[in-house]
Amino acid sequence: MSMIDIKVAAVEQVTPLVKHFTFVKKDGSPFPAFSGGSHVVVSMNVGGRVHRNPYSLMGSPADTGAYHISVRKQEQSRGGSVFMHENVEVGTSLQITYPVNLFSLAKKAHKHILIAGGIGITPFMSQLIDLNRLDANFELHYAFRSPEHGAFADKLKAICSDKLHCYADSKGERLDLLALLSKQPLGTHVYVCGPNPMVVAVIETARNLGWPENHIHSEQFLSPGIGEPFKIQLAKSNIEVHVPAEMSMLEAIEAAGVDADYLCRGGVCGRCEVNVLESDGALLHHDHFLTDAEKASGKKIMPCVSRARCDRLVLEL
Amino acid sequence: MERGYWIRSKPVYTSLLWHEKATSHLVVAQGQGGMAVLKLFQLMHPKQAITVLYTPYAEADYSKTLVKVVPEGLHILETEQEVLAKLDSVLQSMYMGMRLYIAGSEDFMWSVAKVANKFGVEDAGMMKELTGTLARPIYCVHCKATTHGVTTNIGECSGCGRMLFVRDHFSRKLGAYMGLMIDAESPGELPEIEEIYP
Numbered sequence: 001m002s003m004i005d006i007k008v009a010a011v012e013q014v015t016p017l018v019k020h021f022t023f024v025k026k027d028g029s030p031f032p033a034f035s036g037g038s039h040v041v042v043s044m045n046v047g048g049r050v051h052r053n054p055y056s057l058m059g060s061p062a063d064t065g066a067y068h069i070s071v072r073k074q075e076q077s078r079g080g081s082v083f084m085h086e087n088v089e090v091g092t093s094l095q096i097t098y099p100v101n102l103f104s105l106a107k108k109a110h111k112h113i114l115i116a117g118g119i120g121i122t123p124f125m126s127q128l129i130d131l132n133r134l135d136a137n138f139e140l141h142y143a144f145r146s147p148e149h150g151a152f153a154d155k156l157k158a159i160c161s162d163k164l165h166c167y168a169d170s171k172g173e174r175l176d177l178l179a180l181l182s183k184q185p186l187g188t189h190v191y192v193c194g195p196n197p198m199v200v201a202v203i204e205t206a207r208n209l210g211w212p213e214n215h216i217h218s219e220q221f222l223s224p225g226i227g228e229p230f231k232i233q234l235a236k237s238n239i240e241v242h243v244p245a246e247m248s249m250l251e252a253i254e255a256a257g258v259d260a261d262y263l264c265r266g267g268v269c270g271r272c273e274v275n276v277l278e279s280d281g282a283l284l285h286h287d288h289f290l291t292d293a294e295k296a297s298g299k300k301i302m303p304c305v306s307r308a309r310c311d312r313l314v315l316e317l
Numbered sequence: 318m319e320r321g322y323w324i325r326s327k328p329v330y331t332s333l334l335w336h337e338k339a340t341s342h343l344v345v346a347q348g349q350g351g352m353a354v355l356k357l358f359q360l361m362h363p364k365q366a367i368t369v370l371y372t373p374y375a376e377a378d379y380s381k382t383l384v385k386v387v388p389e390g391l392h393i394l395e396t397e398q399e400v401l402a403k404l405d406s407v408l409q410s411m412y413m414g415m416r417l418y419i420a421g422s423e424d425f426m427w428s429v430a431k432v433a434n435k436f437g438v439e440d441a442g443m444m445k446e447l448t449g450t451l452a453r454p455i456y457c458v459h460c461k462a463t464t465h466g467v468t469t470n471i472g473e474c475s476g477c478g479r480m481l482f483v484r485d486h487f488s489r490k491l492g493a494y495m496g497l498m499i500d501a502e503s504p505g506e507l508p509e510i511e512e513i514y515p
Contacts, residue, residue, distance in 0.1 A: 183413075186408065186412065186413060214441045
């Protein structure tokens with residue numbers, strides 16, 4: 001996969017847990033243009049092991065001089081977000097993929113309701129600029145733990161003025177989804193990015209209110225998570241690969257020198273899907289891409305986030 | 318027609334079924350589509366608010382039965398134009414969660430869809446049942462006129478008079494099938510014209 005060489009031009013501590021990084025291209029040329037909601041995968045070498053994490057681009061799509069991402073330091077980090085926080089500073093060189101958009105605004109929408117939880121605000125930062133430019137009808141509902149964790153709230157206030165609604169959990173402020181999504185005008189689309197329970201609640205509430213599926217949009221990058229180690233057989237490459245507890249299947253496959261396809265690395269896009277030829281145990285599907293029926297069939301797996309509990313697993317790779 | 322041939326743009330119509338999560342129901346039907354509406358109410362009288370717009374067409378008039386069966390919000394209208402005008406006004410006061418059900422000819426259904434699109438109701442949010450006729454609306458790729466109710470494999474364009482081959486290629490935006498001049502290479506040489514969309 002072709003990558004862009006970048007260096008870090010600025011680092012800003014935004015909240016106790018969130019850092020904002022500004023990237024410029026190493027050769028000084030402009031970045032490719034992107035649309036609101038896009039993300040890049042940042043590749044980092046952590047102690048000899050390559051980590052690749054997806055992050056939303058949160059700068060203005062009109063600014064190709066620099067890319068902006070924000071990283072929340074994860075408590076259960078496998079190393080990526082901690083590395084970004086502790087080892088990346090002004091001048092650090094990294095590689096990123098070209099931007100990909102899996103969370104784009106619906107062009108036909110008459111109204112947009114954006115719902116963010118915590119660091120889930122990042123994809124909306126670039127979308128808001130598009131919405132303002134298009135003079136679109138929108139509302140942003142932003143929920144966070146406490147005011148000190150409300151990253152970019154002041155900046156958002158400046159961009160959105162009265163279209164911004166903030167909810168600080170510490171002050172007992174709650175976003176009432178049922179009230180919000182009832183009586184919305186025809187042609188409204190809802191977008192959610194945040195922690196899993198919030199994403200599920202928004203999707204379920206909208207569905208129960210009769211919203212058509214294509215009016216409900218969500219993005220939720222998963223980190224691969226830590227699990228039991230297991231072994232896989234790659235049929236085409238004819239090798240056996242050991243997947244350690246703290247490594248994803250995709251990472252282990254890559255580390256074994258096998259070129260596997262990928263895009264988001266967060267269980268969203270479906271690009272890394274592989275066929276399961278044989279297995280004698282349970283596939284632990286963690287992705288948001290496969291349908292329930294596909295997961296149950298045991299014929300496909302997304303190696304970026306999913307794991308297995310079995311003695312024998314043969315993949316068509 | 319080659320067996321197994323199917324073009325992705327061709328709309329797939331189903332039987333109308335109440336959407337169980339809808340917060341209100343809007344049913345729009347024409348002529349024989351009245352039977353599709355009766356079938357809906359045969360299944361269930363939903364709890365949520367109901368609006369039904371109906372216009373008789375050709376020989377088919379289910380008005381009398383609909384008056385007896387539809388519990389509220391029934392509007393019997395004389396023409397398609399009146400249906401579309403009424404639709405425009407009822408949509409103004411509807412919210413997300415409303416589900417739209419349409420039954421009638423393709424000409425009728427896509428005219429209804431066009432009004433709904435204006436309010437941000439997208440194709441995926443509508444259910445359509447084809448009734449009464451297979452007659453097609455045809456969009457002339459040469460003069461851009463739409464000819465309604467074409468029942469033959471080749472039809473005359475109401476705009477420019479060209480003889481158009483009626484394709485399966487359908488545009489949801491235009492609500493019509495593509496029609497292109499059949500005798501452009503050898504003017505006047507037409508294959509046999511047959512009724513295949515009665």
